[in-house]
Amino acid sequence: MSDLFTSLETAFVNKLISLFSPSGKYARLSIVLYHSISPEPDELLSEQEDVAIFDTHIRFLSSHFNILPLHEAIQRLQDGTLPSRAVCITFDDGYANNAEVALPVLQKYNATATFFIAAAYINGGMMWNDKVIELIRHAPGKLLDLNEIGFGKHDIGSLEQRQKTLFALINKFKYLPHEEKYAQLEKLCHLIPVTLSENMMMTADQIRKLHHAGMEIGGHTISHPILARTDNEVAYTEIKNGKKLLEDIIQAPVRLFAYPNGKPRQDYLPEHVAMLKEIGFEGAVSTAWGAANNHADIYQLPRFTPWDKNRIRFLMRMVQNMFRTTNTC
The missing domain is CATH 3.20.20.370 (Glycoside hydrolase/deacetylase)
Known part of the structure; x- marks a missing residue:
């Protein structure tokens, strides 16, 4: 039935x-x-x-x-x-x-x-946005200092703060000129030295x-x-x-x-x-x-x-x- x-x-x-x-x-x-x-x-x-x-x-x-x-x-x-x-x-x-x-x-x-x-x-390979995501996901500590690349300091102590930082960085990167985007991404990788998936x-x-x-x-x-x-x-x-x-x-x-x-x-x-x-x-x-x-x-x-x-x-x-x-x- x-x-x-x-x-x-x-x-x-x-x-x-x-x-x-x-x-x-x-x-x-x-x-x-x-x-x-x-x-x-x-x-x-x-x-x-x-x-x-x-x-x-x-x-x-x-x-x-x-x-x-x-x-x-x-x-x-x-x-x-x-x-x-x-x-x-x-x-x-x-x-x-x-x-x-x-x-x-x-x-x-x-x-x-x-x-x-x-x-x-x-x-x-890995797309730029996924690199940003994985870098922020695995970034150690509670404070992320990105002043060196002009992106300021970010609290990442809580999940909500980490999400807020991630979305802010994605928006900053998204419409950068191609060469500048990848140059900045390279610097970000040096500032957050974590191993990325292949x-x-x-x-x-x-x-x-x-x-x-x-x-x-x-x-x-x-x-x-x-x-x-x-x-x-x-x-x-x-x-x-x-x-x-x-x-x-x-x-x-x-x-x-x-x-x-x-x-x-x-x-x-x-x-x-x-x-x-x-x-x-x-x-x-x-x-x-x-x-x-x-x-x-x-x-x-x-x-x-x-x-x-x-x-x-x-x-x-x-x-x-x-x-x-x-x-x-």
């Missing part, structure tokens, strides 16, 4: 969501975004998804939405053949735990996803593992620069060479792209959209919230991350996102 009630409830909820996300020419495509999926909750990064939260999300999505490969969804959006409640799952950056922790969950629910990978960090990001074998499991691999530049603050020639090389490096690994075309950081007009500009078309990408995703309709620019598709653990709230947030105005360049 309980199983029958659950089936009827699921059917009712799905029918309700279909009213907001119908099939055909009035369809809306929701694309969800994840980054690192840790095996356990991270006390320092309290908002980061762990495997239990991710499993909950994929269970909700597989029960109430039609999960499609992103490349297929883009084509069907254009053709007017998208099913109701269409959703795609994406990951940015290329964390090793995507292959080792997230992939088994996706396979458990027979779900597919697209992984956008910054090629410079394959086989032992296996945070994917190896080439893990990328091939995802590809062979039926997942799609997408481009995300080489070193994840803010394209809007990068010389056009350098930006073009970052996009094109990142694509080629991934294609050499999987021996297959890399057709889709995710803009680093991804905010239209802030992190990327119209000239970068034009670059993708010239280089041969067939679609791209931003981090502007919203859902795509048949008028959407397939080179600036919106994405967002639902964070609720409660099923009803999760589904309400998914529906609410369908009506957000999509920002583009």
Whole structure:
């Protein structure tokens, strides 16, 4: 009886969501975004998804939405053949735990996803923000003196203070010019002499593992620069060479792209959209919230991350996102 009630409830909820996300020419495509999926909750990064939260999300999505490969969804959006409640799952950056922790969950629910990978960090690299995170996580003592690099003194005696320091430093580093950012990061590493992990990001074998499991691999530049603050020639090389490096690994075309950081007009500009078309990408995703309709620019598709653990709230947030105005360049 309980199983029958659950089936009827699921059917009712799905029918309700279909009213907001119908099939055909009035369809809306929701694309969800994840980054690192840790095996356990991270006390320092309290908002980061762990495997239990991710499993909950994929269970909700597989029960109430039609999960499609992103490349297929883009084509069907254009053709007017998208099913109701269409959703795609994406990951940015290329964390090793995507292959080792997230992939088994996706396979458990027979779900597919697209992984956008910054090629410079394959086989032992670490992104700048992760270096800052791990340095602050392991910094000894209760006071962090960064006056030497112009970042002041910070209390880190409590978890809350350490989190506050971390977010302040991330914001300082985020939009520094590329060379200055890495020069300052090098100095920060000398000021906080801790050993950093060498296996945070994917190896080439893990990328091939995802590809062979039926997942799609997408481009995300080489070193994840803010394209809007990068010389056009350098930006073009970052996009094109990142694509080629991934294609050499999987021996297959890399057709889709995710803009680093991804905010239209802030992190990327119209000239970068034009670059993708010239280089041969067939679609791209931003981090502007919203859902795509048949008028959407397939080179600036919106994405967002639902964070609720409660099923009803999760589904309400998914529906609410369908009506957000999509920002583009």
